[in-house]
Amino acid sequence: MEDYKYLFKVVLIGNAGVGKTCLVRRFTQGLFPPGQGATIGVDFMIKTVEVDGDKVKLQIWDTAGQERFRCITQSYYRSANALILVYDITCQPTFDCLPNWIKEIDTYASSKVLTYLVGNKSDRLLHREIPAEIGEHFAKQHSMRYLETSAKEAENVDRLFTEIAVELTKQAKENFLRPRQDSTSGKVGMPNGGSSPVGGLSCCKLN
Numbered sequence: 001m002e003d004y005k006y007l008f009k010v011v012l013i014g015n016a017g018v019g020k021t022c023l024v025r026r027f028t029q030g031l032f033p034p035g036q037g038a039t040i041g042v043d044f045m046i047k048t049v050e051v052d053g054d055k056v057k058l059q060i061w062d063t064a065g066q067e068r069f070r071c072i073t074q075s076y077y078r079s080a081n082a083l084i085l086v087y088d089i090t091c092q093p094t095f096d097c098l099p100n101w102i103k104e105i106d107t108y109a110s111s112k113v114l115t116y117l118v119g120n121k122s123d124r125l126l127h128r129e130i131p132a133e134i135g136e137h138f139a140k141q142h143s144m145r146y147l148e149t150s151a152k153e154a155e156n157v158d159r160l161f162t163e164i165a166v167e168l169t170k171q172a173k174e175n176f177l178r179p180r181q182d183s184t185s186g187k188v189g190m191p192n193g194g195s196s197p198v199g200g201l202s203c204c205k206l207n
């Protein structure tokens, strides 16, 4: 039997250079490695965390921000349990592009997906171009949760992924307790059709 109870897919999206790869590296390896090249297509890493005594495996997909990879990365939205939309608080154009990313989410992601807006590079305070309140307001307008992070200084990075693991576990447990309304089989469902408790629960698929 697998040594984890839930498996969740978390997908990072956002413009090139906002720090998606660095956030993933910081969380999964505790590193801020210099000289990260641009992501080509999609990359993924795994980290297991504990939530209320249960092992929760996060499969974290780091997508390329460059426009030319968009058609590859779009295919990863559908099965995501959580999406992290990242911009760079020191780079206005990365914030101005957010409405386009929201359109992508609306088009390709599950309507139940948990979505975070993340303003990264909070260590570069002197170069800030987008006030935190503006980011927070935008997030609220689009029913997203909001955090500012620094992959460089490890600020709020663990918090971001831990909050996601906690919330998805909560949703999975709630959903597991509540029979699906459209089902006549008597089986129970999980959120987004993709979160996966492990251990012989035949109604839930691993993907």
Ligand SMILES: Nc1nc2c(ncn2[C@@H]2O[C@H](COP(=O)(O)OP(=O)(O)OP(=O)(O)O)[C@@H](O)[C@H]2O)c(=O)[nH]1
Binding pocket: 014, 015, 016, 017, 018, 019, 020, 021, 022, 023, 034, 035, 036, 037, 038, 039, 040, 063, 064, 065, 066, 120, 121, 122, 123, 124, 149, 150, 151, 152, 153
């Ligand atoms: N000061 C500071 N720099 C950061 C931070 N996060 C990332 N960077 C820098 O920003 C640049 C881009 O980081 P990446 O993680 O490669 O960005 P990305 O969003 O994955 O880019 P693509 O793969 O092209 O989509 C690198 O030079 C990083 O060192 C941060 O929190 N603070």
